[in-house]
Amino acid sequence: MAASVKSMYAAGRVSLAITRQPSSAGGRRQHFDGCFVMWQLVPEMWLVELAVSGQQVVAGSDGRVAWRHTPWLGAHAARGGVRPLRRALQASFFTVQFINEKSTKRRVNKINYLIEYILAMKGLDPLTIAAVFSTAEHVGEKPIGGEECFALKLEVDPLMLLARSDGTAETIKHKMVGYFSPRSGLLVHLEDSLLIRTQTPGSQAMYWETNISSRIEDYRPVDGVMIAHSGRTTVDLVTFGVGLKADRVLMAQMEEVWTIEDVVFNVPGLSADYFIPPGEVQRM
Numbered sequence: 484m485a486a487s488v489k490s491m492y493a494a495g496r497v498s499l500a501i502t503r504q505p506s507s508a509g510g511r512r513q514h515f516d517g518c519f520v521m522w523q524l525v526p527e528m529w530l531v532e533l534a535v536s537g538q539q540v541v542a543g544s545d546g547r548v549a550w551r552h553t554p555w556l557g558a559h560a561a562r563g564g565v566r567p568l569r570r571a572l573q574a575s576f577f578t579v580q581f582i583n584e585k586s587t588k589r590r591v592n593k594i595n596y597l598i599e600y601i602l603a604m605k606g607l608d609p610l611t612i613a614a615v616f617s618t619a620e621h622v623g624e625k626p627i628g629g630e631e632c633f634a635l636k637l638e639v640d641p642l643m644l645l646a647r648s649d650g651t652a653e654t655i656k657h658k659m660v661g662y663f664s665p666r667s668g669l670l671v672h673l674e675d676s677l678l679i680r681t682q683t684p685g686s687q688a689m690y691w692e693t694n695i696s697s698r699i700e701d702y703r704p705v706d707g708v709m710i711a712h713s714g715r716t717t718v719d720l721v722t723f724g725v726g727l728k729a730d731r732v733l734m735a736q737m738e739e740v741w742t743i744e745d746v747v748f749n750v751p752g753l754s755a756d757y758f759i760p761p762g763e764v765q766r767m
Contacts, residue, residue: 491523495743528758558761632662653680673697689724712743
């Protein structure tokens with residue numbers, strides 16, 4: 484069945500709880516509900532739309548360039564070239580909620596560098612998962628849900644990190660550890676860690692660390708392919724650097740629960756025309 488899958492559609496719902504400055508007495512917790520849809524044309528064309536609390540974030544790839552459209556920055560190409568599809572736009576919404584509405588455009592741009600890389604991969608696309616972890620290093624076992632799952636670690640190549648950086652933001656490290664069931668071979672847990680250094684002229688360097696822990700559950704067969712239909716994710720955004728009162732400050736925290744309501748393989752009529760980037764990206 485896997486070899487015959489040429490395209491895919493999925494739709495689901497997401498519930499978010501976001502806390503800004505959770506370590507302080509004035510930390511605020513907000514709840515949001517929303518939905519998402521995903522279209523994919525094998526191997527590298529995809530489009531994901533997420534709508535939460537009146538905000539819509541869209542990301543996609545036409546196989547040559549990856550791009551995203553956010554309410555605060557419009558449409559723009561993603562740094563570092565085309566990436567495998569990961570249903571991760573909740574992180575984009577998490578980022579925009581963290582930014583204070585009165586913040587300057589400079590700060591918005593700094594935080595925006597986190598968006599593309601805060602990626603919580605789901606079990607929605609087993610072919611992509613297998614491809615991504617095909618070069619991973621086995622680093623042991625860990626008990627997950629009563630099973631001794633085997634762990635595979637991936638670290639992003641330094642050249643790719645360099646491609647994701649620019650003059651004001653440097654991606655220092657990005658690694659993922661996937662935990663797979665020894666019985667089924669399916670991904671059941673994912674840990675994702677990203678470290679970025681930001682600095683603008685005349686200011687001290689700041690470091691932003693994003694840690695994601697995602698549980699992938701409720702695998703069910705759809706046309707012979709095992710698809711995860713629910714999951715739970717936590718995201719911590721930590722900063723450290725010169726001038727902070729503490730060594731490490733937890734700036735924001737997100738908890739996400741997602742469910743898949745519909746999955747269709749080999750979507751009739753889906754073509755490359757559906758994945759053409761916005762005009763602003765094409766003109767770049």
